[in-house]
Amino acid sequence: MKIAFLADPLSTFKIYKDSTYAMMAEAAKRGHEVYAFQQRHMALENGLVRAYVSRITMTGGGQEDWYEAAPSEDVSLSEFDAIVERKDPPFDMEYVYGTYLLQQAERHGARVFNSPQAIRDHNEKLAIAQFPEFTSxxxxxxxxxxxxxxxxxxxxxxxxxxxxxxxxxxxxxxxxxxxxxxxxxxxxxxxxxxxxxxxxIPEIVKGDKRILVIGGKPVPFSLARIPQAGEVRGNLAAGGTGVAQPLTENDRAIAEAIGPVLAKRGLLLVGLDVIGDYLTEVNVTSPTCFQEITQQTGFQVAAMFIDALEAQARAA
The missing domain is CATH 3.30.1490.20 (ATP-grasp fold, A domain)
Structure with missing residues (x-):
């Protein structure tokens, strides 16, 4: 398969924890052709969406030399078997314009994961309103x-x-x-x-749990992001500590109830945030925590994702 990743600049990746890097590495290991481009590289011309896209070779090197990029080529996005939308927020109007371009590309045969329309339809905070039985x-x-x-x-x-x-x-x-x-x-x-x-929710002291749902099925481990002393935010970007742990019965119940619904809407990968027994966010843009879970438990999250991507791309 030819898989193109729409992502932020590869030079900004921290490969020891970046989930997109893990996806790319797993895809390359399986013999898939890996490509990368940024949102600013896209253009709509005469109804077709094109982009300057570079083929990426995974070198196996360290932070400074983990990839080699071939010269970029101007190609139609419909030429790829799968396009993986991994641009990080902020979810501003530029991000929205990007989803419109990707949706236009879909009309000409591109297969985009997550669905650009589904990303727009699921604000990561407001989406929990659709599942009030699980929210505080x-x-x-x-x-x-x-x-x-x-x-x-x-x-x-x-x-x-x-x-x-x-x-x-x-x-x-x-x-x-x-x-x-x-x-x-x-x-x-x-x-x-x-x-x-x-x-x-007082249980935040035990962690803000990220539950990954891939193809409607939960990864069997969450990453509990435990706040620093004196903090209410467990986010890793805010200094939280990530601790992988098996899903609780309640975690699994939430994921198994919501996951299939979101998968039918075109959301191949979702990150559910759960504090205690309550759903607090539904992350659909570029959910993370692949590597932390794999490093601590041995469960190959990226392999589960590429399995699902292969199945969806072939079925499309």
């Missing part, structure tokens, strides 16, 4: 009075933007309401921006 009390609004009333009702609340990543912009306000007004005003830009409020 949640409010989404830009209205200060509603946010204050939610805090008054629940006493200990997390406030966060709908377009954040890596734990950025997340605040906890305890029962004393310290800085509540300032936090609400800042996050909502004085009522001009919609945000999310969730009742604080």
């Amino acid at each position: 009390p949640t409010l989404v609004t830009s209205d200060e009075m509603r946010l204050r009333a939610f805090h008054a009702e629940h006493g200990d609340v997390i406030f966060k933007p709908l377009d954040g990543m890596g734990g950025a912009g997340i605040f906890r306000v305890k029962a004393d309401g310290l800085n509540l007004g300032s936090i609400v005003e800042t996050l909502t830009d004085n009522g001009r921006r919609t945000i999310m409020a969730q009742r604080y």
